[in-house]
Amino acid sequence: MAFARTKQGTRSALAFVREIGETARTLWWKFFDWLAMVEWRELVVIDILVLVTMGMLDAGEAGGWFVFLSFCLKILAGGKRRAEVEAKEATEHAGTESLERRLAEAQLAALQAQVEPHFLFNTLALIGQLIETDQRQAAKVHAHLIDYLRATMPQMRSRSNNTLGRQVEMSRAYLAIMQARMKERLAVYIDVAPELLSASFPPMMLQTLIENAIKHGLEPKIEGGRIDIRATTSNGPGGDILDVEVHDDGIGFDVHAGEGVGLANIRERLRLLHGNRAQLIIETPHDGGARVIIRLPFTPDIFAGSKL
Amino acid sequence: MSTDRPTALIADDEEPMRQLLRSRLHEVWPQLDIIAEAANGIEAIALTGLHQPDIVFLDIRMPGLSGIEAARMLFNRCHIVFVTAYDQYAIEAFEQGALDYLLKPAGGERLKMTCARLQERLGKSPANIERQLAQLLQGVSGASRGSASAKPREYLRWIQAMVGNSLRMISTKEVLFFRADEKYTRVQTLQGEVLIRKTLKELEDELDPDEFWRIHRSTLVRVDAIGEVRRDLRGRQMVRVRNFDEELEVSRGNAHLFQQM
Numbered sequence A: 001m002a003f004a005r006t007k008q009g010t011r012s013a014l015a016f017v018r019e020i021g022e023t024a025r026t027l028w029w030k031f032f033d034w035l036a037m038v039e040w041r042e043l044v045v046i047d048i049l050v051l052v053t054m055g056m057l058d059a060g061e062a063g064g065w066f067v068f069l070s071f072c073l074k075i076l077a078g079g080k081r082r083a084e085v086e087a088k089e090a091t092e093h094a095g096t097e098s099l100e101r102r103l104a105e106a107q108l109a110a111l112q113a114q115v116e117p118h119f120l121f122n123t124l125a126l127i128g129q130l131i132e133t134d135q136r137q138a139a140k141v142h143a144h145l146i147d148y149l150r151a152t153m154p155q156m157r158s159r160s161n162n163t164l165g166r167q168v169e170m171s172r173a174y175l176a177i178m179q180a181r182m183k184e185r186l187a188v189y190i191d192v193a194p195e196l197l198s199a200s201f202p203p204m205m206l207q208t209l210i211e212n213a214i215k216h217g218l219e220p221k222i223e224g225g226r227i228d229i230r231a232t233t234s235n236g237p238g239g240d241i242l243d244v245e246v247h248d249d250g251i252g253f254d255v256h257a258g259e260g261v262g263l264a265n266i267r268e269r270l271r272l273l274h275g276n277r278a279q280l281i282i283e284t285p286h287d288g289g290a291r292v293i294i295r296l297p298f299t300p301d302i303f304a305g306s307k308l
Numbered sequence B: 001m002s003t004d005r006p007t008a009l010i011a012d013d014e015e016p017m018r019q020l021l022r023s024r025l026h027e028v029w030p031q032l033d034i035i036a037e038a039a040n041g042i043e044a045i046a047l048t049g050l051h052q053p054d055i056v057f058l059d060i061r062m063p064g065l066s067g068i069e070a071a072r073m074l075f076n077r078c079h080i081v082f083v084t085a086y087d088q089y090a091i092e093a094f095e096q097g098a099l100d101y102l103l104k105p106a107g108g109e110r111l112k113m114t115c116a117r118l119q120e121r122l123g124k125s126p127a128n129i130e131r132q133l134a135q136l137l138q139g140v141s142g143a144s145r146g147s148a149s150a151k152p153r154e155y156l157r158w159i160q161a162m163v164g165n166s167l168r169m170i171s172t173k174e175v176l177f178f179r180a181d182e183k184y185t186r187v188q189t190l191q192g193e194v195l196i197r198k199t200l201k202e203l204e205d206e207l208d209p210d211e212f213w214r215i216h217r218s219t220l221v222r223v224d225a226i227g228e229v230r231r232d233l234r235g236r237q238m239v240r241v242r243n244f245d246e247e248l249e250v251s252r253g254n255a256h257l258f259q260q261m
Helices: A002-037 A040-056 A060-112 A117-133 A135-152 A164-185 A205-218 A261-277 B015-028 B041-051 B067-074 B088-097 B108-121 B130-139 B200-206 B252-258
Strands: A186-191 A225-236 A239-248 A279-284 A290-297 B007-011 B033-038 B055-059 B079-084 B101-103 B158-163 B166-171 B175-181 B184-189 B192-196 B212-216 B219-222 B226-231 B237-241 B247-250
Touching: A002 A060, A040 A060, A117 A135, A117 A164, A117 B015, A135 A164, A164 A186, A164 A205, A164 A225, A164 B015, A205 A225, A205 A239, A205 A261, A205 A290, A261 A279, A261 A290, B007 B015, B007 B041, B015 B033, B015 B108, B033 B041, B041 B055, B041 B067, B055 B067, B067 B079, B067 B130, B079 B088, B079 B108, B088 B101, B101 B108, B158 B192, B175 B200, B200 B212, B200 B219, B212 B247, B212 B252, B219 B247, B247 B252
Parallel strands: A186 A225, B007 B033, B007 B055, B055 B079, B079 B101
Antiparallel strands: A225 A239, A239 A290, A279 A290, A279 B166, B158 B166, B175 B184, B175 B219, B184 B192, B212 B219, B226 B237, B237 B247
16 A cells, blocks of 8 residues: 555656646747747846846846846847747748638639529529410519529629629519519518618628528418518717618528528628628517528728628 | 319419419310319318319428428328429439429420329329338428428527527527536627526537537537647646637546547
């Protein structure tokens, strides 16, 4: 027993010594990095302070040694170490940059696939039917489809697309087609003040929210329902804020269904465009359904649009 | 089985599509009597019970019950033909399972062929397609949302939290970590934090164990959010969360999670 205890004691003492060693090593490297990176001016000031303090503590000699050693180290090894640290930072930076570029590419790829084949085929079938029964209506749906495709297809998109007005317009075209198909099962209310139409707004975000509301909220609901689109501005701490809201009274959220590509995509793009100043807010209203809000800085300038 | 004219029911949630199929069927098979139209899966079942048609045309994507779910309840009472605009998976499955199907807009030779086949089978009892339907149900996603069919375990993907007066939905993909905070649990995202009443234990039971790890009695961290794990001066393992400056302690009991790091 006694033997075992001694052995254990030795082991823990060893571990203790090792820990002290490791701590000392970490501290030393921290000190060394600091020394390499610190400005000469700052070092001189700090060294003078050290000298004065040590002098008051009656250890002026130790202070002198510290100053001498720190100068020597900085001259001899500082440059190399500094280069190393900077190189490491540059590599990390390059890492984030390439990550961001990959992300932007992934977004474009995802966006290109945004016209849902199911929607396209159903709409074409509808037009075929209407040509026989109601040609005027067929021509209308056909025109809406062209509007929608012009705004949706990436190769057709232009910079002027990046306004709230353009985005609402294309969504109107889409909703008109859906109303022709769903008839009384879909009611639409749009409330966007004219002065907000020129606000810059990233493309396809509003459309994704509306498609989600119909696909996951209203289409699966037997009696259908209504969709409300609203834009409001308010004063925030960092400037004016634009809220664009899509509210449906459909079947609501399934907490076990994973977040789709559409929402994740919006969140990622908002983060790249505006950092923490933009937000995707998802709510369950008291009376059911779903409410999704895109909140971003309000920029009324038409030319302030972005490429993403 | 009716003795005179054969009867059919059309089920599609979009009225123009019902009209379209009705007029096409009238062209290629004028004797067929379309006795009812249904706007969703539940109506399709009710009307089939009421009118006893020989044939039922079922759209796949319908509210209430999908066409495939409805077919499961109807297949031994009538002949079933599926109708779909576009659903690559379903089409492949139909071909393999030798089920009757039509592509929207249905018409022309294809519809004639289907009708000829149906005429041939009318006197016989409907084929047993139960097995094919069961397979389809497992595969076709999106067509059967909200169904009560048995699925592998479903994990919690959205966290509900009261923010002001509204009930916020936070995707688990957004959550960096959960921390027990006295009576509440703190949900941390890049945007900020909210408090919820669900305990850490309840969350741990409902969340996907591959998505969130319990690293401490009071901490659940999203695996994807872990930037690095390091030892501090006291030898404790600390998890650093990506893009966020708070470190989370790993308790000794959970140190095995990061053994190889």
